[in-house]
Amino acid sequence: MKNINKLIWILLAGFLLIQLFRPENINDGKPTQDLVNVPKEVNTILRNSCFDCHSSEANLRWYDKITPANFLVTSHIKEGREALDFSKWNSWPKLQQNSTIYYAINKVLSGEMPIPSYAAIHSSAKLNERQIEILKNYALSLASRKISDSSQISSAEKQYNSWINGELKHPTVKPSPNGMQYIPDYRNWKAISTTDRFDNGTMRIIFGNDIAVKAIQEKNTNPWPDGTSFAKTAWKQRVNNDGSIATGEFVQVELMVKDAKKYEKTKGWAWGRWKGNDLKPYGETPDFDKECIECHKPMENRDYVFTSPLYLISQLKKIQK
Template identity: 40%
Template sequence: MENPPVTGDLTAPAPVKEILQKACYDCHSNETRLKWFDHISPGIWLVASDVQHARGAMNFSNWDKLSKDQQKAKLFESLNQATFGTMPPAQYTALHPSAKLTAQDIAVLKEYLATQIPKTEPTPQRAATADNQFATWTHGAAANDVQPSPNGIDYIADYKNWETISSSDRPDTGTMKIITGNDIAIKAVREHKTNPWPDGAILAKLQYEASADANGTVHNGVFKQVGFMVKDSKKYSKTQGWGYAKWNGTKLEQPYKDASFATECVNCHAPMHDSDFVFTNGIDFSAGPLGAPSKSDLVNKAASLPKTPLFDTHGWKVITSFTDRSHGTTYMLFGNDSAAQAARAGQTTYPQGAVLSLVAWKSAEDENWFGATVPGALQSVEQVTFSTEHPTYDRYDGPALNKAPADPAAADARVAYIVQQRASIMP
């Protein structure tokens, strides 16, 4: 088979380049070096097909054709594939043992990619762009007549009213994510029946540009896209039982790419084959105040969504999420129907009967994606109830959710902080 010209190779430190060359370049570059037995028919036909497919997914010899963000995303995806042993494929390394990656190789790649994670700095222009997008969204100039994705999946506007699956902070891509699920998905999470997920389960993933404030807390900034994973083991049998669709921007006029992008999604989710191709099985919906569940129950050291003595957050809507990276804390702000409606309308005051719940977890390393964090052990729940002219504030601390002593001055400051949190855009 022919090797096309190299137009722009990857630039990386020598140890990193050597690892990628031995493990990846025979398939993912124009520098393929076949063994003598690879040339024997009909094996050569299979090899040629595999190499062509691999080059289409990622080609280090055409690295210059990718943007800097795309290059970084490909490298982090490659590390994820290598960490879980998806790449190089076992059937390849069986005949090409020199391509196998060692634990030391993985460590070298992680050390290098850790240097490629940018620090999210406060940017007034980025914050202003997010503010303008939010103002436009609250005035109704959002999604209308959204077209189905090329593979026939319809846009599902009600995802914003679904319960929360989880959230994540992805410094490698400079993004923040919120994941919600329909009733079938939430029932599966509650009952720990997500491997496999039942047919009819739908997961929605919202992606935002990470935006840091002056204190270094990272919030959901500009809305980037919403994507769906739809479980139908028969209809989507060619893509491991899941259908994929994405729409970009707040107006969502056009779906993401074309029908072939589902292959891109399948390739990215391939390492999760042991958990039905889903990166997180989400929040633990078990009753009562709980700390972080065991890994035997959930995939991602996922968070617990607690009950306090005064109310139950199950069924509530997520308003926003943010991360205090300096203190390693992940937050999600929930509200009952009236609170969520007011927040999403951009109101600065909340009506009587509205209740807000700010839940804090210790940020945990995402075991399924290097550099990302997800909610870990429960730290606290703060609730603000608007039942009188002056809202009431209660705080519960620790996995046991022990009620904290009253401190009026601290309570007023926390109420002001919680109330001023802006809703994340959900077109």
């Protein structure tokens, strides 16, 4: 019994002693303004759930100030502010505000934010279903889906007609700075997926060549076999009067071609992007494709490919069971 008492005293003394060690003060005491152009409800939610780590105003609770918890909280806050600082909101152009908030709400919907371990302890940061619904509706309301005006439609049509009439001759398309050749035949590949970026008003169609399609059928997609090729085309959305959406002006096409050995240095893929009406190759230097690889890196375990094929028939069978 005596020994246990002694142990408790030692632990207590140790605990008091480490309180002398504290992280630097992270609060400069400046309250963060509400985000302009954002509804009040949304502001309240972000303030309660996100501002602790994503603004200059961290509302530390008493238990966040105890060593060693304070070191963890401070490092979260520092890292969080670096990634996204809502205190700078007013200095951003409207477009950046919209895309930031769209991205932020997506982080909430995917369950990544607020950091779950933090929300577990800080109940005010936790979001309930109604709050998530408010954020979701707000993200949807940002959609730049206005009916296309006549000049947008006529420029898209002019472009389409010029292409149909063969004004754009493939031999004039230059290779990408890393040496990758443009592949005009991608238009004859199969469309394997589409994505909709309603926040910036584009739609994308992803095509796969025969080897890609066969690999999908045989579920042989990780890694993808050599020769697999993907094209991703992006179009501006053309919104018709009845609300239906079609492809408008062409933005760009991106290509990925797999050869594990030949393209070993760039993760087994050749990368290229051609932009605009005249298919101008994108990039200044041969290693411009670093940028592609960097953004595809989260898919490292899936051979750097985002698009996951849908197995509709096997899915249907599962549902029927």
